[in-house]
Amino acid sequence: MNTVLLVQSLIGGIIMGSVYALLGVGFSLTWGVMRVIHISHAAFGLIAAFVAYGCLQRWGIDPIASLVFMVPLLFCCACFVYRFLILPVTKAREVIVSSMILTFGIAIIVENIMLLIWGPDPRLITTWYTSRVFIVGPFYFQYAPVAGFVMAVAGVGVIHLFLKKTYTGKAVRAAWQQSDAAQLYGVNLTRISMITFGLAVGSAGAGGVGLALLYSFEPHAHNLWLIYLFLVVIVGGVGNVLGTAAAGVLIGIITGLSLAFLPYQWVNPLTFGLLMAVLAVRPHGLFRSEV
Amino acid sequence: MLAVERLVVKYDELTALRGVSLTVESGALVAMIGSNGAGKTTLLNAVSGLIPTREGTISWEGSLITGLTPDAVCRLGIVQAPEGRKLFAKMTVEENLQMGAYSPGPRARVAESMKRVLELFPRLAERRRQTAESLSGGEQQMLALGRALMATPGLLMLDEPSLGLAPIMAAQIFEIIGDLNRAGTTILLVSQEVLQTLSIARDGYLLENGEITLAGPSERLLADQRVKKSYLGL
Numbered sequence: 142m143n144t145v146l147l148v149q150s151l152i153g154g155i156i157m158g159s160v161y162a163l164l165g166v167g168f169s170l171t172w173g174v175m176r177v178i179h180i181s182h183a184a185f186g187l188i189a190a191f192v193a194y195g196c197l198q199r200w201g202i203d204p205i206a207s208l209v210f211m212v213p214l215l216f217c218c219a220c221f222v223y224r225f226l227i228l229p230v231t232k233a234r235e236v237i238v239s240s241m242i243l244t245f246g247i248a249i250i251v252e253n254i255m256l257l258i259w260g261p262d263p264r265l266i267t268t269w270y271t272s273r274v275f276i277v278g279p280f281y282f283q284y285a286p287v288a289g290f291v292m293a294v295a296g297v298g299v300i301h302l303f304l305k306k307t308y309t310g311k312a313v314r315a316a317w318q319q320s321d322a323a324q325l326y327g328v329n330l331t332r333i334s335m336i337t338f339g340l341a342v343g344s345a346g347a348g349g350v351g352l353a354l355l356y357s358f359e360p361h362a363h364n365l366w367l368i369y370l371f372l373v374v375i376v377g378g379v380g381n382v383l384g385t386a387a388a389g390v391l392i393g394i395i396t397g398l399s400l401a402f403l404p405y406q407w408v409n410p411l412t413f414g415l416l417m418a419v420l421a422v423r424p425h426g427l428f429r430s431e432v
Numbered sequence: 433m434l435a436v437e438r439l440v441v442k443y444d445e446l447t448a449l450r451g452v453s454l455t456v457e458s459g460a461l462v463a464m465i466g467s468n469g470a471g472k473t474t475l476l477n478a479v480s481g482l483i484p485t486r487e488g489t490i491s492w493e494g495s496l497i498t499g500l501t502p503d504a505v506c507r508l509g510i511v512q513a514p515e516g517r518k519l520f521a522k523m524t525v526e527e528n529l530q531m532g533a534y535s536p537g538p539r540a541r542v543a544e545s546m547k548r549v550l551e552l553f554p555r556l557a558e559r560r561r562q563t564a565e566s567l568s569g570g571e572q573q574m575l576a577l578g579r580a581l582m583a584t585p586g587l588l589m590l591d592e593p594s595l596g597l598a599p600i601m602a603a604q605i606f607e608i609i610g611d612l613n614r615a616g617t618t619i620l621l622v623s624q625e626v627l628q629t630l631s632i633a634r635d636g637y638l639l640e641n642g643e644i645t646l647a648g649p650s651e652r653l654l655a656d657q658r659v660k661k662s663y664l665g666l
């Protein structure tokens with residue numbers, strides 16, 4: 142077996158998986174904390190990718206730099222969506238089902254808005270460093286994916302630290318584990334859910350830009366992203382940030398290796414076959430849900 | 433002072449409280465006894481704002497608090513340690529205590545309160561980095577009490593703090609509750625352990641089927657034929 146190809150595809154897989162992990166942690170949080178399976182999560186990530194693309198084209202702003210205003214913007218946007226669309230639905234008895242239907246609708250609307258604005262053609266983000274590579278021994282690294290990787294690691298790290306170290310982050314975990322007690326000690330559930338949702342969608346923006354650094358994208362791309370989100374979150378254990386990250390990398394490695402060594406039509410059957418195997422053996426995911 | 437007047441609470445069709453009135457004076461330790469299903473937990477949850485009330489009023493230090501959300505009630509200093517402890521199972525002992533001081537007022541004094549609570553419960557200090565779920569039943573109850581104290585309560589409402597504990601452990605918990613009250617904390621203590629509860633409380637209420645059927649000083653409750661028969665097995 143070709144060792145260089147092996148290592149190269151391993152690295153490619155890790156990079157891809159880490160970016161999916163960044164997209165996945167927010168999805169996982171909304172699912173775990175709010176019992177909302179946020180179908181339009183990836184669509185918000187895709188909007189961020191398009192806006193970053195537009196900023197780069199028009200003003201030459203670096204896609205990663207554009208996150209400085211995009212993440213807060215998405216946060217506010219998400220708070221609005223939460224307050225006026227999600228919150229009324231969370232009062233329903235079957236939160237999971239009704240929120241899925243609602244956010245599925247949001248995803249369709251968002252997708253069509255993107256179609257209207259940007260059209261159906263695939264886009265590729267090309268920055269000054271896109272075609273650059275650096276070489277370490279027999280391996281070469283493209284700048285853009287490495288930038289996406291660094292951003293993903295930083296993003297997951299920030300979310301992890303937020304949940305573990307800040308009072309608000311601890312309230313998010315507390316509300317999740319024991320919502321009555323959290324309220325009894327002063328946590329405003331509506332406010333905490335809004336912050337959770339805002340952060341999740343904000344990080345989806347970063348994840349979307351990360352994926353846009355790796356692949357071309359068009360207004361339907363979020364559907365495929367969403368499937369990978371389910372994969373990453375279910376394997377990693379719902380709500381488990383580091384588990385989600387590990388699952389992202391694991392799935393990235395599997396996909397990366399099978400892309401390199403198997404015919405293309407085998408890649409997805411293999412990946413999803415493994416998902417089913419995981420669920421059969423460990424219905425709650427590979428990692429213990431530790432929030 | 434907490435004053436509840438003619439409170440009615442329903443779960444759909446089922447009426448859990450039928451016009452309950454009670455008062456807890458500042459500095460007092462008031463007991464609320466009654467058998468399973470009498471409505472004790474419902475009363476505490478209604479005061480905390482976790483469940484809506486149908487009729488009647490709840491007031492605290494002279495102002496009406498009926499209809500406030502639980503976090504707002506907590507900010508007023510009315511703190512409940514709920515039945516079954518309801519700890520944050522996967523968070524550490526220290527994080528559980530920090531969460532007790534989540535409201536802005538207590539949070540400003542979190543370091544001070546932490547020191548005091550860990551002195552009160554040295555067992556918790558030894559286990560501060562362990563998750564709550566890894567503690568023994570007695571330790572978990574201490575943590576539940578400690579978390580409530582972190583909220584610097586003006587009124588501490590305890591729901592069955594000895595439930596599921598070995599007798600020695602239960603006795604220790606009651607002793608701690610008595611000490612806390614002597615140190616100045618106002619307490620409303622809900623329990624089915626009638627004898628132990630009434631022996632540390634000065635006044636008590638008997639709740640049966642959603643109604644207060646007996647109220648007065650503990651000695652009078654202990655001497656009552658109904659209490660003797662149904663709750664003390666005498």
Ligand SMILES: Nc1ncnc2c1ncn2[C@@H]1O[C@H](COP(=O)(O)OP(=O)(O)O)[C@@H](O)[C@H]1O
Nearest residue numbers: 443446448466467468469470471472473474475
């Ligand atoms: N969430 C609920 N939904 C419906 N009925 C309830 C609920 N909680 C309690 N009840 C009913 O209300 C009554 C009072 O219950 P509770 O307040 O828990 O009593 P206690 O704490 O004295 O044991 C019981 O008949 C109980 O079955």
Ligand SMILES: [Mg+2]
Nearest residue numbers: 472473474515
């Ligand atoms: Mg009860």
